[in-house]
Amino acid sequence: MSEQLADERASAAPAPGQVGGRTVMLIPHRAPDVEETMLPPDYQRILAAVRQAAGPGMARQVGEILGVDISVRAKLEPLRAKLVRLVDRGWLRKLPDGRFTTRL
Template sequence: MGSLFEELEARETAARVRVEESEAELAAMSVKLEQAREGLERLRIARETVAEVLAEMTPQTPAVPVDTERLPAGERVASAYAGAERQVIGVLSVPYWQPGMGPDVLPAVYRDIVEVVADAPGSVRAKQIVPRIGLPAETGKIEGTRAKLKRLVERGWLDEDAPGLFTPAGRRTTDSSNSHD
């Protein structure tokens, strides 16, 4: 009979160990769950704050004193961007090119793209730029870079000579400061 009690005690001890291990796992998972909830709450608050800021912004109250895009071409000035690094107009992080502006006003990835295109001996494609700016040559990265290239063309920083072939903007030469559209 003594061995039956010993067996029950051994099983009880093993069950107690499993319960304690499960409680420790539960405590660790509770900490992870609380951290995930806090992260979710921070993101919710950030999204709501951005929505409030954007809702308060109107075309009559731009983020900078001069909305250069609404001025006639002859009156456009670079003073809104002079000496600015990564200048943002509202939610416009890639400004329209203006005489006197350099790539230093662009966000880093756009600045890198402009520099790669400027250093290229001829027209370049998005898939050639991606590895030169430190990204893996994956379809998603190439498409994202192509979208950035198109945005840079739209904003006057680059030209697209043929579909998918990008070059520095022709009007950016020093002797053509008034060849603006």
């Protein structure tokens, strides 16, 4: 039984895909059987930082928690893109004012 569960979890894990000839990690949609540990480590750290923030936070606040140099826009925009990707997949929520928060 435990082997079957392990096989099912392994098959549900995000698999690398090809985009423009480059290997990329696909971010799974949030579902009851998909655990946060199935996300790539960068995305797990982002989720933890959003939870650590005192309430909904902007990408800048999440960047500060993660240690990203927020004074450089070129370093902040990739983080914002990851936050939006997590919103698109159902892991986070984006409020109308642009702040990010965890889903209930």
